[in-house]
Amino acid sequence: MLREWKEPDRPEEEELRARLAAAREKLAGQQMQVKERKVPVLVLVEGWGTAGKGFLIGQTIQNIDPRFFKVASMDEPTEEERRKPFLCRHFAKIPEAGKFMFLDSGWMDEVVKGRLRGHMTDEEYATRIESIRRFERQLTDNGYLVMKFFLHISKKEQAKRIEQLSGEKDTKWRVGKNDLWQNEHYDKCRDVFSSYMKNTNMPSAPWYIIDAKSKKWTELQVLEILTQGIDIALGNRDMAVPLLQNVFPLEKVPLLCDIPLDKTIDDEKYKKELKQLQQRLGELHNRLYRKKVPVIIAYEGWDAAGKGGNIKRITGALDPRGYEVHPIASPEPHEKARHYLWRFWTRLPKTGHIAIFDRTWYGRVMVERLEGFCSENDWMRAYNEINEFEKELHDWGAVIIKFWVQIDKDTQLARFNDRQNTPEKQWKITEEDWRNREKWDLYEEAVNEMIQKTSTVYAPWHILESVDKKYARIKALQIVIEELEKALA
Amino acid sequence: MLREWKEPDRPEEEELRARLAAAREKLAGQQMQVKERKVPVLVLVEGWGTAGKGFLIGQTIQNIDPRFFKVASMDEPTEEERRKPFLCRHFAKIPEAGKFMFLDSGWMDEVVKGRLRGHMTDEEYATRIESIRRFERQLTDNGYLVMKFFLHISKKEQAKRIEQLSGEKDTKWRVGKNDLWQNEHYDKCRDVFSSYMKNTNMPSAPWYIIDAKSKKWTELQVLEILTQGIDIALGNRDMAVPLLQNVFPLEKVPLLCDIPLDKTIDDEKYKKELKQLQQRLGELHNRLYRKKVPVIIAYEGWDAAGKGGNIKRITGALDPRGYEVHPIASPEPHEKARHYLWRFWTRLPKTGHIAIFDRTWYGRVMVERLEGFCSENDWMRAYNEINEFEKELHDWGAVIIKFWVQIDKDTQLARFNDRQNTPEKQWKITEEDWRNREKWDLYEEAVNEMIQKTSTVYAPWHILESVDKKYARIKALQIVIEELEKALA
Numbered sequence: 001m002l003r004e005w006k007e008p009d010r011p012e013e014e015e016l017r018a019r020l021a022a023a024r025e026k027l028a029g030q031q032m033q034v035k036e037r038k039v040p041v042l043v044l045v046e047g048w049g050t051a052g053k054g055f056l057i058g059q060t061i062q063n064i065d066p067r068f069f070k071v072a073s074m075d076e077p078t079e080e081e082r083r084k085p086f087l088c089r090h091f092a093k094i095p096e097a098g099k100f101m102f103l104d105s106g107w108m109d110e111v112v113k114g115r116l117r118g119h120m121t122d123e124e125y126a127t128r129i130e131s132i133r134r135f136e137r138q139l140t141d142n143g144y145l146v147m148k149f150f151l152h153i154s155k156k157e158q159a160k161r162i163e164q165l166s167g168e169k170d171t172k173w174r175v176g177k178n179d180l181w182q183n184e185h186y187d188k189c190r191d192v193f194s195s196y197m198k199n200t201n202m203p204s205a206p207w208y209i210i211d212a213k214s215k216k217w218t219e220l221q222v223l224e225i226l227t228q229g230i231d232i233a234l235g236n237r238d239m240a241v242p243l244l245q246n247v248f249p250l251e252k253v254p255l256l257c258d259i260p261l262d263k264t265i266d267d268e269k270y271k272k273e274l275k276q277l278q279q280r281l282g283e284l285h286n287r288l289y290r291k292k293v294p295v296i297i298a299y300e301g302w303d304a305a306g307k308g309g310n311i312k313r314i315t316g317a318l319d320p321r322g323y324e325v326h327p328i329a330s331p332e333p334h335e336k337a338r339h340y341l342w343r344f345w346t347r348l349p350k351t352g353h354i355a356i357f358d359r360t361w362y363g364r365v366m367v368e369r370l371e372g373f374c375s376e377n378d379w380m381r382a383y384n385e386i387n388e389f390e391k392e393l394h395d396w397g398a399v400i401i402k403f404w405v406q407i408d409k410d411t412q413l414a415r416f417n418d419r420q421n422t423p424e425k426q427w428k429i430t431e432e433d434w435r436n437r438e439k440w441d442l443y444e445e446a447v448n449e450m451i452q453k454t455s456t457v458y459a460p461w462h463i464l465e466s467v468d469k470k471y472a473r474i475k476a477l478q479i480v481i482e483e484l485e486k487a488l489a
Numbered sequence: 490m491l492r493e494w495k496e497p498d499r500p501e502e503e504e505l506r507a508r509l510a511a512a513r514e515k516l517a518g519q520q521m522q523v524k525e526r527k528v529p530v531l532v533l534v535e536g537w538g539t540a541g542k543g544f545l546i547g548q549t550i551q552n553i554d555p556r557f558f559k560v561a562s563m564d565e566p567t568e569e570e571r572r573k574p575f576l577c578r579h580f581a582k583i584p585e586a587g588k589f590m591f592l593d594s595g596w597m598d599e600v601v602k603g604r605l606r607g608h609m610t611d612e613e614y615a616t617r618i619e620s621i622r623r624f625e626r627q628l629t630d631n632g633y634l635v636m637k638f639f640l641h642i643s644k645k646e647q648a649k650r651i652e653q654l655s656g657e658k659d660t661k662w663r664v665g666k667n668d669l670w671q672n673e674h675y676d677k678c679r680d681v682f683s684s685y686m687k688n689t690n691m692p693s694a695p696w697y698i699i700d701a702k703s704k705k706w707t708e709l710q711v712l713e714i715l716t717q718g719i720d721i722a723l724g725n726r727d728m729a730v731p732l733l734q735n736v737f738p739l740e741k742v743p744l745l746c747d748i749p750l751d752k753t754i755d756d757e758k759y760k761k762e763l764k765q766l767q768q769r770l771g772e773l774h775n776r777l778y779r780k781k782v783p784v785i786i787a788y789e790g791w792d793a794a795g796k797g798g799n800i801k802r803i804t805g806a807l808d809p810r811g812y813e814v815h816p817i818a819s820p821e822p823h824e825k826a827r828h829y830l831w832r833f834w835t836r837l838p839k840t841g842h843i844a845i846f847d848r849t850w851y852g853r854v855m856v857e858r859l860e861g862f863c864s865e866n867d868w869m870r871a872y873n874e875i876n877e878f879e880k881e882l883h884d885w886g887a888v889i890i891k892f893w894v895q896i897d898k899d900t901q902l903a904r905f906n907d908r909q910n911t912p913e914k915q916w917k918i919t920e921e922d923w924r925n926r927e928k929w930d931l932y933e934e935a936v937n938e939m940i941q942k943t944s945t946v947y948a949p950w951h952i953l954e955s956v957d958k959k960y961a962r963i964k965a966l967q968i969v970i971e972e973l974e975k976a977l978a
Contacts, residue, residue: 040827083781083839085885091834096826127884134877137692141730141870142828203626203693241630292572337585338529339631345580350572381630388623395616396574 001201002152002194005209006250009452010217020216023223027063030230031100035068038097039233040144043226046108047151048189049179050161051212056151057102059219060226069100074109086110086128087135094139107132108148108200112192113178116185129199140204145233147226148205150197151212155186206244232377240377248387248456253463255448261408264468277477278317284484285318285354292351293487294398297480298360301405302443303433304415306469310405311356313473314480323354328363340364340374340382341389348393360402361386365450370442383453390459399487400459401480404451405466409440490690491641491683494698495739498941499706509705512712516552519719520589524557527586528722529633532715535597536640537678538668539650540701545640546591548708549715558589563598575599575617576624583628596621597637597689601681602667605674618688629693634722636715637694639686640701644675695733721866729866737876737945742952744937750897753957766966767806773973774807774843781840782976783887786969787849790894791932792922793904795958799894800845802962803969812843817852829853829863829871830878840886849891850875854939859931872942879948888976889948890969893940894955898929 011019034041043060045053054073061069072093081089087107095101111128114120120128139146153161162179165171182189197207208225212218225245232240265273288295297314299307311325326347335343341361349355364386369379390400407415416437419429436443455461462479466472500508523530532549534542543562550558561582570578576596584590600617603609609617628635642650651668654660671678686696697714701707714734721729754762777784786803788796800814815836824832830850838844853875858868879889896904905926908918925932944950951968955961 038826080839083783083841084837085881085887087881088834088837091828091831094827094831096823098826131881131884134881138830138874138877139828141692141874142867144828203630203691294572334585337527337587338583339580339628339633341627342580342583345577348573348577350569352572378631385627385630388627392574392576392620392623395620398574 001197001207001209001247002190004247004249005152007211007213008221009252010211010214016216016220020220020223023220023227024063026227027060027223027230030227030234031064031068033234034100034230035098037234039230040095040097041100041230041233042095042139042144042146043100043102044106044108044146044148045103045151045222046105046149047210047212048153048158049176049182050158050165050174051151051153052215052218053104053151055215056212056218056222057104059215060222061100061102063223064100068098069102070095071102071104073104074106077110087131091135094144107135108196112189112196115196116189116192129196132200133202136200136202136205140202145229146205147229148200148207149222149225150193150207150209151218152209153212155183157213158183158186201244201247203244204242206242208245235377240375241381243377243380244384246384246387246453248391248458250453251455251457251460253451253455253461256406256444256451256463259406259463259465261406261411261465261467263465263471265471265474267470270470270474273474274313274477277474277481278313280481281314281317281477281484282319284481284488285322287488288354288399288484289319289322289352291488293484294349294351294393294396295354295484295487296349296393296398296400297354297356298362298400298402299356299358299405300360300362300366300403300447301464301466302407302412303436304412304419304428305405305407306466306472307358307405309469310403310464310466310473310476311358313477314356317477318354322352323356324349325356325358328357328359340368341385344389349398351397361389362450362454365454366443366446369446370439383450386454387456387459390454390456394458399483401483402454402459402461403464403476403479404447404461405464405472407466409437411467412437490686490696490698490736491679493736493738494641496700496702497710498741499700499703505705505709509709509712512709512716513552515716516549516712516719519716519723520553520557522723523589523719524587526723528719529584529586530589530719530722531584531628531633531635532589532591533595533597533635533637534592534640534711535594535638536699536701537642537647538665538671539647539654539663540640540642541704541707542593542640544704545701545707545711546593548704549711550589550591552712553589557587558591559584560591560593562593563595566599576620580624583633596624597685601678601685604685605678605681618685621689622691625689625691625694629691634718635694636718637689637696638711638714639682639696639698640707641698642701644672646702647672647675690733690736692733693731695731697734717869724866729864730870732866732869733873735873735876735942737880737947739942740944740946740949742940742944742950745895745933745940745952748895748952748954750895750900750954750956752954752960754960754963756959759959759963762963763802763966766963766970767802769970770803770806770966770973771808773970773977774811776977777843777888777973778808778811778841780977782973783838783840783882783885784843784973784976785838785882785887785889786843786845787851787889787891788845788847788894789849789851789855789892789936790953790955791896791901792925793901793908793917794894794896795955795961796847796894798958799892799953799955799962799965800847802966803845806966807843811841812845813838814845814847817846817848829857830874833878837882838887850878851939851943854943855932855935858935859928872939875943876945876948879943879945883947888972890972891943891948891950892953892965892968893936893950894953894961896955898926900956901926 045057047053057071077089090107093101093103115125136146162175162183165175201207210218210221229242232242299311301307315323315325331343344361364382365379368374393400416429419425451461464472464475534546536542546560566578579596582590582592604614625635651664651672654664690696699707699710721731788800790796804812804814820832833850853871854868857863882889905918908914940950953961953964
């Protein structure tokens, strides 16, 4: 999991401070509910040496009344502890109902050390994993909230910290042999940590990898995830489930407001390029048909951004026997009655074919989110579910191209008015479009979050600047061609 | 999982009929709740060729209104289906909210076939398992009830059926090439099935292995588990979780009512044997101390059955530095606030020591069950949790000896009266003892279920017939000695 993990964006200092204050306050507010509802909360903090586990716990507990929490530091087992079953000292530390227990490393640390140092055979390791999976499942089955954090730093960062700590008399003692050993064998450690986390990433007790590069940022991530987990535990009568952290590598995409929309193309150039590109796309279509490569092109964008016309320029180049366009409206009753991805699973192209989706499964995190058609837990869970869905398609061999067709608010207004005032375009504008327009800012926020969280390296978002629709069409064609060429190479 | 699996006891014909009628009625009654609460129910029926998957589904759906269910038979993928992602045709079959979908084999069948026939590399197999785990998790995360059954028959039984079916003109067509292939490669198939089920035994969607030796018995097991699963799904606002099926090999133990209690020992023989056995036990205690073998002796039994005196005869032989007796009363507040196994995890002996528990973790499925101190889901889940707990101890190297001290109701009454009427014994009898006595029959039922479900080969129950307490003491000493000798051999 660590290899795929991508550093999340650290917010600016001001935002960070504000969110941290809010998260601390939230945790402080939750403690009484945890107490009243008798939820036992086990917080396991694992991670690299010098990643700041102790400091993080120290910060976190400042928000909780001392009567409601305990902290335990699980060192190497003592001679006495070695004479008990492996899980014994860990089981002994589970919290009481209504209280928090913070563990500064625990059973993970013990097992990965055994594996790294070669004390543990593969078979012993497999037995340990089974034990741990059972242990954690028994806890969550019995109503425990189990939050597992892994504080992650890079090899370089760890080396830097070791040097800094070693350099000063007061902090020298804090660098242990294990820290040095880890840094020396960083890649090996990372792989063992990774596979341990993969093996124990339980639906009811998932792992959260934390970017531990700076103290406040670490605290913020942990507090936000922890308080979310507590919310879920407090609300679990409504079947909320823990959110799995994204484990797929992400690509950085700009915020919508940072995208310049002044790009244009002149008519002559447009005509010439359109012709050339469509011809090229047509050739590629034949080749991917023969090579049986399936292609999925997904369009999302503002109302009146020009999705329809853009799609037309793609399909204009294609052999009608080899593609299908799926316009996605609100789900029919039989679709609404099933998992929200069902109507997309059942519309996938076969190998060698192209499926173009005019609106997509991203409705879950846009309209369904904003209109309250699903619960908060549902749409928050959906980012990872969608990444998993697209990963499945990618692994199958599909080329996945996702377009966000972008315009500004004024352009939309102009186009809406044009539609309203042109009889043959009036069918294209409805009351709903105007209502959605009123929620522009909320949508923009949701779209930004969606793009950040689902731009995986195997299925990144492409932005089509569509104030000049022609510019957007050419760009779309170019991207499709480029992606197909890559796949056919 | 198939290797460890133990055939459950098939009830007598009369009981079977009664339970089957009840289970059918229950399912018929649940369908409207499933509909109203909009729970989608996916029933996956996998198993050996000729195990009777189709027949089972045919029987089951007779209890459900045709508007509320669908059945799909997943054969080899068609050419068209092969050109879609692996999960596509399976995802397409998921039920609508409030309805049942019965699948006559599905993704398991497809994957294990690929593996058995060598079409699938280990890496491809691992990828498939990942996909399936995600798929099933996405379903249960989104509120689907996913019930997975595996119909199990022995190699011999399968061969017999193949022969029978092949022998008649009308049924010949029902024997496929795959059935023959399976029977020829039975052991290999069993291992592949087993590891598939182990790999996909999710807490939220566990596997249920069904003894498919006879049709009605198969139907009964499936209906009882299915209706239980539906109950859990309907009640999941109260955090009920699916019951994991026991996967540990069990030993057959008689019902309490079938145990003759007329065994006695004469005084002279008792004294002689007691002395010899205690001396032997003392020697063994020294040896296991040196060899660092941990020993756990658990006593359960009726009030006034003679547990205390029995324990005294064991401890009388032991070096006080090497053992501890833990009398288990109702949990203290700090114990009640934790997982019910916590107070036992924290009382385990270290290696080389003996821990004797006077009453045990089995309180969960006796007093806690009968007095309503835990929910039905809690105590039903506990059989497997306890087997897991004892497996953990066994794997650690512990010798586990569990005694049920048995007397009849009349003997108890006589002893209660004796205690009541003998001043120096009065402390031993309380109001609670009399109250428990009134529930004798309920306790007997619970104890029978407990003994049947937790007599694992690594931690079987031993019955001590204790109408003659001396007989029971000698028998206990003999068993302890025998078990220790085995462990030290």
